[in-house]
Amino acid sequence: MPRSSDTDALPDAVGCLCSDPRGRRDEDLPCDLRDEEETQRFLLRQAGRRVVAADAVISKGGVSERRCFRVMEGVARLVLIDVDGRRQVTRFAFPGDYFGLSRSERELVAEAASHAVLLEFDAGRLQRLSDCNPHLARQLATAMRSNLGQAMEHVVLLGRKTPRQRLAGFLRMLHRQLGLGDVVPVPMPRTDIADYVGLTPETVSRAFADLRQRKVVDHIDRHLLRVDLPALVMIADGGA
Amino acid sequence: MPRSSDTDALPDAVGCLCSDPRGRRDEDLPCDLRDEEETQRFLLRQAGRRVVAADAVISKGGVSERRCFRVMEGVARLVLIDVDGRRQVTRFAFPGDYFGLSRSERELVAEAASHAVLLEFDAGRLQRLSDCNPHLARQLATAMRSNLGQAMEHVVLLGRKTPRQRLAGFLRMLHRQLGLGDVVPVPMPRTDIADYVGLTPETVSRAFADLRQRKVVDHIDRHLLRVDLPALVMIADGGA
DNA sequence: CGGAAATTTGAATATTGTCAATTATTGTGG
């Protein structure tokens, strides 16, 4: 279920993928689906369902990759690995999120950060579907805008923040995406967090210790926290 | 500067196929512009033209900001300033680029990184225009996708790179956007570069010295370089 | 030409990364 309350007033068209310049269309693409409900059901029929274990490779990425996905359960990670072996997690995709909608994202390696259930689509086909289906187009556009907002937030997190601030920012995101009251699941391993926030696992661990000492987080167990959200937000945004 | 719309030159709205989801529509939105050419001319008439000096504030940003812009000449920067005073340049917008298309971007402060010429639009209006104008819609969609790709690249640059790699990655971007052969203009001050790549100006300066010593860049003057592009790309991607 | 601002350079400091060792956690087979 998409949770973003993106009230952005921009057009659906902004989020359109590549519309087909040659005006091609599939015979069996319905252009008259009446509502979100119906669109969802149709997509379910179109998509391949995949269940993957933690750390399984979902897509190897690269220029020839044509599939995109939607997370139904669990968390997926999009990873880029340098020639010198450094790893960067560019994004975590949570339930409801699409990934691989843009070509640049399809070039990344996609893996399961935890046990996950996915829908798999052909990107071109999904795009053509959205060309003649306003409901889907709107959904994808929203996804795209949300991606952009998240990427900006990620940039800010990586740019000029201390380890404590980075971890706080990351946990705030987890809270938004997966939080239940003040309880926050942390489904991914520490190395994934480290490669997302641009630190070593050791530094992430120390940042956790720091936040715990300040009573901003409380470890129920390694993958489940209780957080003081106001304090977390304060720290993430730069206040002490 | 003239922001007038020569009303007599406006095509009428007959032929608008796609209506606004909320049923709203402007009388004077032309929905039958035949090609990019004509769309461009129409946009020029719609937009307010602004000429700004280096460091001038283009938009203060915030939730109430409703304008978006297109850079015609020069470079604009989008800036976020923390409560603790740290500055992050999230994006540079070059000639041809739009900025402020998404709500998250409209919240940022926009400034001129150098002397610049801009077109100014009402975001909502531009959106409605694109709703019934496929050419514009396509153009904005492309802009949006390009933004996302750039943001991803920015994330990678900030994540796990040395100062030398960051600067090389930044200069590669400048080359793509402004390069003429192996000559690359560097219109913005060092502090802007520093706040984009997440380093201090001093470290940026040292990284410049490093690249110069390796003969990867040659300072024609402070704002004009000659670069060895293959070497630059090699370094930016993590090699040596 | 002169003064202000931007940039570069230098030395000391602080922070994070690295490497090694220890402690938890998880999953498996008995």
Add this chain to the structure above:
DNA sequence: CCACAATAATTGACAATATTCAAATTTCCG
């Protein structure tokens, strides 16, 4: 169900790297 092995996470000591602060230089404009 428990013990144990394998993996993941934490902690500590040290080294490497970027920041900070200060000073010198260059560039930009009037």
